[in-house]
Amino acid sequence: MPLKLFLEACTLTTRHPFAIARGSSTGYRRCWVRLVDDDGVEGWGEADPSNYYGENYDTVVATLKKLEPYLPEDPFDLESAETRFAQVVPKNGAARAALSVALHDLVGKRLGQPLWRLWGLDPQKTPVSSFTIGIDTPDKMREKVHEAAAYPILKIKLGTDRDEELLRTIRDATDKPIRVDANAGWTAAKALQMLPLLKEFGVELLEQPLPPADLEGLARVRAAAGHLPVVVDESCLVARDIPRLAEAADGINIKLAKCGSLREALRMIATARALGMLVMVGCMIESSLGITPAAHFTPLVDAADLDGAALTVDDPFVGATIEGGRIRLPTGPGLGVRRR
Numbered sequence: 001m002p003l004k005l006f007l008e009a010c011t012l013t014t015r016h017p018f019a020i021a022r023g024s025s026t027g028y029r030r031c032w033v034r035l036v037d038d039d040g041v042e043g044w045g046e047a048d049p050s051n052y053y054g055e056n057y058d059t060v061v062a063t064l065k066k067l068e069p070y071l072p073e074d075p076f077d078l079e080s081a082e083t084r085f086a087q088v089v090p091k092n093g094a095a096r097a098a099l100s101v102a103l104h105d106l107v108g109k110r111l112g113q114p115l116w117r118l119w120g121l122d123p124q125k126t127p128v129s130s131f132t133i134g135i136d137t138p139d140k141m142r143e144k145v146h147e148a149a150a151y152p153i154l155k156i157k158l159g160t161d162r163d164e165e166l167l168r169t170i171r172d173a174t175d176k177p178i179r180v181d182a183n184a185g186w187t188a189a190k191a192l193q194m195l196p197l198l199k200e201f202g203v204e205l206l207e208q209p210l211p212p213a214d215l216e217g218l219a220r221v222r223a224a225a226g227h228l229p230v231v232v233d234e235s236c237l238v239a240r241d242i243p244r245l246a247e248a249a250d251g252i253n254i255k256l257a258k259c260g261s262l263r264e265a266l267r268m269i270a271t272a273r274a275l276g277m278l279v280m281v282g283c284m285i286e287s288s289l290g291i292t293p294a295a296h297f298t299p300l301v302d303a304a305d306l307d308g309a310a311l312t313v314d315d316p317f318v319g320a321t322i323e324g325g326r327i328r329l330p331t332g333p334g335l336g337v338r339r340r
């Protein structure tokens with residue numbers, strides 16, 4: 001009997017309106033995927049679509065319905081299943097990722113092992129996760145820094161016309177390490193102008209300063225950045241994007257909603273490592289059902305920004321947690337996620 005697919009809608013609410021260079025929102029509509037086998041074992045996944053990549057709740061549901069006839073007879077047939085999904089819908093990474101994750105969850109549950117263990121990873125080797133401070137008024141940003149007391153690294157969203165003020169506000173409020181994400185909001189000239197300031201404020205990582213098309217500008221920014229690592233996010237969706245970025249950036253930021261599958265995420269790590277690049281893993285606004293599958297491969301990465309569930313006030317799941325900043329992996333089978 002083929003696997004049965006069930007979909008469920010939910011809305012996640014962030015504690016504050018979450019603003020980045022492209023806009024702001026509070027409510028995030030998500031879709032949960034549940035795959036059920038003959039024995040009643042359930043594999044779960046969550047689609048966390050982003051408008052920037054052409055996805056929303058409706059495209060996710062339409063894509064999942066389109067992919068339903070292509071579900072594998074055998075959930076262990078992961079490589080073929082994911083390849084087929086990507087052939088049928090080449091984009092729609094968030095929708096495909098939810099199916100990939102649900103299949104992996106099912107496989108792990110059938111074997112009685114957590115994903116990190118199936119991959120042979122050491123759960124002690126998880127990195128610290130940064131916590132993101134969205135764009136806001138100086139008072140609100142100071143308040144957010146205070147709320148982030150438990151997190152040892154802060155990530156600041158820039159790409160506005162008041163970046164210097166935002167950065168200064170955070171630096172005055174804390175002496176923690178700061179990472180900056182411009183979300184493609186700068187030109188090369190603006191980025192070059194910002195570099196001395198980033199150095200003055202002790203910024204330890206710069207993410208996606210320029211629009212993805214400006215590879216030549218990115219190479220100039222990276223050359224001028226010296227020891228400050230430049231990491232690409234919006235420029236890098238899947239493994240085949242990485243080789244052309246290797247001369248222009250120091251590292252990549254992997255997100256399941258971009259790459260569309262757990263196996264592709266592992267291929268991205270291998271590709272980046274072969275090119276001597278840093279590897280970071282990030283997320284959208286997601287519940288713990290969305291965050292936890294990415295957390296399972298963090299023993300393989302250098303840096304993590306898996307705060308998506310921590311930014312919400314209504315996370316319906318318990319899975320990977322962040323304790324004292326460190327990612328802690330669950331020990332239950334599959335994802336090890338349970339509903340509250």
Ligand SMILES: [Mg+2]
Binds near residue numbers: 207233253282
């Ligand atoms: Mg980013």
